Amino acid sequence: MENLFKQSNVLETISFVVGPSPATVHSITYDSRKVTTNSCFICIKGQHVDGHQYIDSAIKNGAQVIVGSEKELMMDWYFKRPDRTFVVVHDSKKALASFASAFYQNKHKELALTGITGTNGKTTITAYIRSLINALGEPTASIGTAGVWDQYGKVNVETTTPTTPESSDLYTLFDQLRENKTTHVAMEATSIALEQGRLHGLQFDIAVHSNLRPEHLDFHNTMEHYRNAKLKLFQQANKAVVNLDDAGMSAAIINSFQGELWTYSIEQEATVMAQKLQTQQSGTSFDLIVHGKRYSVMAPIFGEHNVANLLAAVTTCMVKGYAIEEIIRCFPLVKGAPGRFQLLTDYPGRQLIFDFAHSPFAFEKLFHTIKPFSYKRLILLIAGIGVRPSYLRPEIAKAVEGKADEIVVTVDHPGDEDPETVMADVISGFINKPEHLHLVGERGEAIQKALSLADEGDLILITGICMENYQIVKGKRLPYDDLKHIHLFLEQDTKTTSA
Numbered sequence: 001m002e003n004l005f006k007q008s009n010v011l012e013t014i015s016f017v018v019g020p021s022p023a024t025v026h027s028i029t030y031d032s033r034k035v036t037t038n039s040c041f042i043c044i045k046g047q048h049v050d051g052h053q054y055i056d057s058a059i060k061n062g063a064q065v066i067v068g069s070e071k072e073l074m075m076d077w078y079f080k081r082p083d084r085t086f087v088v089v090h091d092s093k094k095a096l097a098s099f100a101s102a103f104y105q106n107k108h109k110e111l112a113l114t115g116i117t118g119t120n121g122k123t124t125i126t127a128y129i130r131s132l133i134n135a136l137g138e139p140t141a142s143i144g145t146a147g148v149w150d151q152y153g154k155v156n157v158e159t160t161t162p163t164t165p166e167s168s169d170l171y172t173l174f175d176q177l178r179e180n181k182t183t184h185v186a187m188e189a190t191s192i193a194l195e196q197g198r199l200h201g202l203q204f205d206i207a208v209h210s211n212l213r214p215e216h217l218d219f220h221n222t223m224e225h226y227r228n229a230k231l232k233l234f235q236q237a238n239k240a241v242v243n244l245d246d247a248g249m250s251a252a253i254i255n256s257f258q259g260e261l262w263t264y265s266i267e268q269e270a271t272v273m274a275q276k277l278q279t280q281q282s283g284t285s286f287d288l289i290v291h292g293k294r295y296s297v298m299a300p301i302f303g304e305h306n307v308a309n310l311l312a313a314v315t316t317c318m319v320k321g322y323a324i325e326e327i328i329r330c331f332p333l334v335k336g337a338p339g340r341f342q343l344l345t346d347y348p349g350r351q352l353i354f355d356f357a358h359s360p361f362a363f364e365k366l367f368h369t370i371k372p373f374s375y376k377r378l379i380l381l382i383a384g385i386g387v388r389p390s391y392l393r394p395e396i397a398k399a400v401e402g403k404a405d406e407i408v409v410t411v412d413h414p415g416d417e418d419p420e421t422v423m424a425d426v427i428s429g430f431i432n433k434p435e436h437l438h439l440v441g442e443r444g445e446a447i448q449k450a451l452s453l454a455d456e457g458d459l460i461l462i463t464g465i466c467m468e469n470y471q472i473v474k475g476k477r478l479p480y481d482d483l484k485h486i487h488l489f490l491e492q493d494t495k496t497t498s499a
């Protein structure tokens with residue numbers, strides 16, 4: 001702990017300290033339930049409860065140091081438990097980040113950091129950056145909605161947030177990655193995380209922007225607040241990669257950014273551009289124009305939005321100093337995240353695609369992407385999301401109305417909601433209720449239903465956000481796997497056909 005107190009970033013956060021000078025702290029946590037002997041417990045005022053309420057249980061679990069911002073309460077506790085150290089700070093969230101950084105001796109600074117923000121495309125860009133830079137020979141990890149991946153594959157870690165981890169979890173991860181010889185980390189920086197200070201104190205080498213559309217307004221209230229939260233990433237970055245085709249916030253970044261600025265675009269003059277996009281069976285071919293020089297290229301990705309995402313990744317590689325010819329050579333190795341326009345090839349006779357689409361904008365892009373595909377009928381599975389605001393659910397129905405021959409409606413992450421209510425919310429968005437509509441409240445069964453509706457030559461499009469191997473049900477993360485249900489169906493189907 002003495003060491004922690006010597007770090008300037010920790011000292012800055014402290015108002016005063018009472019109690020004994022403690023022995024070494026073994027862990028730093030914001031959750032009393034994770035406190036063990038000699039932990040440092042930091043009280044965070046959350047959306048639901050105030051962590052200061054849990055000082056008692058933190059002490060019972062062995063906390064030696066308690067950090068909080070409620071001065072009087074902390075003094076009361078000091079009089080009750082003078083054997084513990086109480087650290088009063090100005091801002092607990094900032095303190096959490098600074099203490100965690102210091103706990104790992106600020107060694108995360110040995111990692112090159114790229115932060116990716118935007119309403120759509122963060123996970124895909126992060127995966128493209130990871131796969132490209134690994135192919136270029138630099139051990140790179142990614143952190144985001146698709147979990148944590150390093151240069152060897154998926155890393156088995158649990159985080160408490162869907163996309164951007166809480167600061168102390170992030171520093172633990174950085175330490176683990178650094179120990180495993182990773183040198184570069186590409187991570188999603190969500191507006192919520194930026195607003196909540198989870199990324200406080202980090203300096204990014206590169207900040208990447210994709211686009212800004214209305215989302216998370218239940219959290220940010222206005223588009224201005226939402227944009228300002230995302231802009232914070234650029235205030236803590238040395239270099240920026242900006243999508244010129246985005247009307248939502250590219251101008252705001254360009255007008256305020258102080259460092260080196262790089263741009264990409266499909267529609268206008270930029271440092272890195274794509275033109276003449278053509279969908280092929282195995283990907284997209286296009287002209288890549290870099291500093292005015294034209295290269296005819298092909299990449300195993302689909303959809304104009306993914307070409308834009310690839311441009312973001314290519315530009316990031318260039319900012320890191322790689323030559324464009326070297327980067328292009330790695331295109332065959334570009335890999336997206338699971339469920340982001342993921343084509344399943346082992347389903348004979350039918351085409352099966354997974355896509356994370358769950359907003360009108362994403363569905364618009366998705367329908368545009370499948371236009372060049374040839375198929376007889378389109379079987380579409382859509383999902384209302386239980387753990388997100390109910391007003392978003394009818395928007396999904398509006399976005400897909402009239403676009404498919406069969407529509408299966410289901411529920412992703414029901415949370416505390418009744419699946420019937422979620423599905424009713426979704427279908428209330430249809431102006432004319434589709435003739436071939438099927439409501440199946442459990443996602444696995446819904447997938448099997450969609451498969452059962454498909455005949456030879458049909459295209460099955462499975463959308464929604466349950467591509468990460470769990471379903472949130474009544475506050476618990478239950479194991480869930482789309483592929484398991486596909487295999488179950490295929491097994492069953494083979495039995496039926498051969499009987």
Ligand SMILES: CC(=O)N[C@H]1[C@@H](OP(=O)(O)OP(=O)(O)OC[C@H]2O[C@@H](n3ccc(=O)[nH]c3=O)[C@H](O)[C@@H]2O)O[C@H](CO)[C@@H](O)[C@@H]1O[C@H](C)C(=O)N[C@@H](C)C(=O)N[C@H](CCC(=O)O)C(=O)O
Pocket residue numbers: 030031032033043044045046047048049050051054160161162163164165166190191192193196
């Ligand atoms: C709304 C939100 O952001 N919630 C996050 C927030 O929780 P919270 O503010 O509700 O915390 P709380 O439950 O009020 O608890 C306050 C404090 O008391 C502590 N506590 C609580 C109970 C107890 O017994 N003991 C104890 O110490 C908690 O650990 C916490 O430190 O802080 C927690 C700790 O970091 C997060 O796990 C939690 O993420 C929840 C699970 C979540 O779903 N967050 C979403 C909205 C989110 O952040 N999403 C974005 C992605 C958005 C996108 O898709 O673009 C993300 O970056 O992941």
Ligand SMILES: Nc1ncnc2c1ncn2[C@@H]1O[C@H](COP(=O)(O)OP(=O)(O)OP(=O)(O)O)[C@@H](O)[C@H]1O
Pocket residue numbers: 118119120121122123124125145163210211305306308309339340341355356357358361362363365366
């Ligand atoms: N650049 C883009 N522009 C518009 N839509 C996109 C773009 N990239 C991806 N999408 C759509 O959004 C879906 C989600 O993509 P991705 O997971 O990469 O975004 P994200 O920003 O990480 O989303 P989330 O924050 O919800 O996890 C994709 O399946 C696709 O339908």
